Amino acid sequence: MISLTIMVKPWQCQANMTVLQAAEQAGITIPTLCHHKDLTPYGGCRLCVVEIQGRRACLPHRARCLSPRGMSFQTESPTLTDTAAQFWSFCLFNYYDASYNPLEWFRRTAEDTQFVHWANHYGIDVKSSMAKAPRCSGR
16 A cells, blocks of 8 residues: 545555546546546546646646655646646537537536536537537548
């Protein structure tokens, strides 16, 4: 077992866990799109960044294993919120959901895709930010 700090709370967990697994064990939800329990940690969606004390940049938590010496990290902060909002704005520029009905946005809750859920969570207006048509492959 190693000791770490998650959102200023002390926590104990197994040394072979990722930051995501430790946060989940602590009851903290971290946004993810590319996570699947049966796949190798990837961190490709870039939504999963955390601030790790002693590191200059935000890092993807999914691909980051815990340090055997322990660590301290934040899953929510103004910097992380700003980073996520920029990510969603960029992604929505290319995102088109044919089943998304903007006239019924007020009824959409549990059936929202993870993509739409997290965009809404970070205050991105899906209706106005989403691409107006699907991208063509050029074929």
